[in-house]
Amino acid sequence: QAGTLLQGKNILVTAGPTYEAIDAVRGITNNSSGKMGYAVAKAALEMGAKITLISGPTCLSPPTVDKFISVVSAEEMLHAVQAEVSQADIFISVAAVADYRAASIKEQKLKKLPANLLIELTPNPDILMTVSTLPNPPFCVGFAAETENLEKNAAAKRNKKKLPLLVANLAQDAIGSDENELILLDDEGKHVLPKAAKIEQARHLMMHIHSLYSKLKKNDEKN
Numbered sequence: 001q002a003g004t005l006l007q008g009k010n011i012l013v014t015a016g017p018t019y020e021a022i023d024a025v026r027g028i029t030n031n032s033s034g035k036m037g038y039a040v041a042k043a044a045l046e047m048g049a050k051i052t053l054i055s056g057p058t059c060l061s062p063p064t065v066d067k068f069i070s071v072v073s074a075e076e077m078l079h080a081v082q083a084e085v086s087q088a089d090i091f092i093s094v095a096a097v098a099d100y101r102a103a104s105i106k107e108q109k110l111k112k113l114p115a116n117l118l119i120e121l122t123p124n125p126d127i128l129m130t131v132s133t134l135p136n137p138p139f140c141v142g143f144a145a146e147t148e149n150l151e152k153n154a155a156a157k158r159n160k161k162k163l164p165l166l167v168a169n170l171a172q173d174a175i176g177s178d179e180n181e182l183i184l185l186d187d188e189g190k191h192v193l194p195k196a197a198k199i200e201q202a203r204h205l206m207m208h209i210h211s212l213y214s215k216l217k218k219n220d221e222k223n
């Protein structure tokens, strides 16, 4: 019965893009729509889990989760995740977090001048890595949107971030669209979920997460 498989489990999901302000009215963001993250939250809800959804700015109306936290920047998302993560059994990091932010945010609107404008960027913290390298981390699931060498880059990310499961998709197919093809990479190898609606993919993904998570818990009990 899918409706009870994740009953009693707390799942933390991040979704959407982040927006990094440059000045009072401008900023850096990306094309993430939030559709996949919201679909994952919805699929996990259908399986009876308690969901905290932390979302960057999107045009979607959020699913009726247990707790919805709206954030703008990567730093805000990190703080929200840090405040919630101790409650989480599973952390699913779907958000397309901006890799960089402006080194300083100008309070006033930048003026147009007849010259090149250089904006200094500084790296953002890696939220998922912060969580996956905690002494006692929740079961962590990452996403990788790549434009080339999908499997190779995704496998490298899974190793670097020490993730039991990484979900890879082609950025040009997935970002903003209603459908995507997913490749799930875990310790057993790869599983392809052929192109389908994001909510269908999210349901398959959640079943896969449930199965890996239950196996892990059973092994923990044995040891």
Ligand code: C5P
Pocket: 014, 074, 093, 094, 095, 096, 097, 098, 099, 124, 125, 126, 127, 128, 129, 141, 142, 143, 144, 145, 157
């Ligand atoms: O950006 P990258 O391809 O490394 O993202 C892979 C995974 O890491 C995604 O699950 C994303 O949510 C997460 N991430 C993060 N914080 C960042 C960059 C990425 O949590 N600053």
